[in-house]
Amino acid sequence: MLDPELESAYRSTSYSVIVPGREPISIRCGARCMPLDLLLAESRATDWAFITACNPRSAPLDEDANAERMMRLEMVVRGRGLNCFQGEGQADDGDWPPEPSLLVLGISEADAVSIAREFEQYAIVSGSRGGEARLVWTDAGPDGEAAE
Numbered sequence: 001m002l003d004p005e006l007e008s009a010y011r012s013t014s015y016s017v018i019v020p021g022r023e024p025i026s027i028r029c030g031a032r033c034m035p036l037d038l039l040l041a042e043s044r045a046t047d048w049a050f051i052t053a054c055n056p057r058s059a060p061l062d063e064d065a066n067a068e069r070m071m072r073l074e075m076v077v078r079g080r081g082l083n084c085f086q087g088e089g090q091a092d093d094g095d096w097p098p099e100p101s102l103l104v105l106g107i108s109e110a111d112a113v114s115i116a117r118e119f120e121q122y123a124i125v126s127g128s129r130g131g132e133a134r135l136v137w138t139d140a141g142p143d144g145e146a147a148e
């Protein structure tokens with residue numbers, strides 16, 4: 001069974017994205033995001049994922065270690081020819097520091113989960129143009145099984 005507190009924390013987070021020349025885009029699990037749909041249409045992409053490399057398995061690392069992990073994540077994403085934008089996850093209650101992340105356009109959910117596993121992440125936020133943002137667990141999750 002998934003850790004209910006961890007799931008609640010992920011669902012009670014705003015996933016914001018910085019797109020040059022635009023207002024920040026705010027993504028919430030279970031909600032559709034019109035500015036993200038517009039960005040996807042302009043980029044001729046259908047699928048997207050919000051991924052971090054920070055704090056593997058929800059164990060806090062220092063800023064330098066997280067920055068190095070994020071640099072490696074961006075290299076992996078760009079090495080696959082994918083477009084990405086800087087962002088961060090910010091917990092509604094402020095109990096967890098903002099977590100640097102990437103919004104990756106044109107990535108399948110399976111590929112995003114695979115990358116998240118490489119970086120020992122419990123979950124990603126993923127979706128498709130016109131749909132709601134979904135919390136997707138990886139098999140690196142606290143219960144050892146992938147689940148939505």
